[in-house]
Amino acid sequence: MSITWNDSTPIYRQLRDRVVGMILDGVLKPGDPLPSVRQVAGDFQINPITVSKAYQELVDENLVEKRRGLGMYVTEGAPEALLKSERERFLREEWPALRERLGRLGLDLGKLMADAAKEGGR
DSSP states (O other), X not given: OOOOOOTTSOHHHHHHHHHHHHHHTTSSXXXXXXXXXHHHHHHHTOOHHHHHHHHHHHHHTTSEEEETTTEEEEOTTHHHHHHHHHXXXXXXXXXXXXXXXXXXXXXXXXXXXXXXXXXXXX
């Protein structure tokens, strides 16, 4: 789990988002354990409370469950729930700004997609 910290977002939030990305990418699957709070804190030289706060957000969202004495584990259904919520968030928060920027720059989404498909075929 390599991370470059961004000064504009709290570290616990960036860590939470990184774990979300790992679940969406299939790196972490339902039933998989998360690295221990102590391990993550040591690996990234951050306060264990920061790691705990990130993990607690994941627990609060029912993406991760605490197993007393065993650690944290990705819950069943977490990838599907995340995909749904991340799509909704994208369409609500990111897409309108992206669409506006494309228009402002005079870019056609269809042409961009066609160009990307051509480049992917090389």
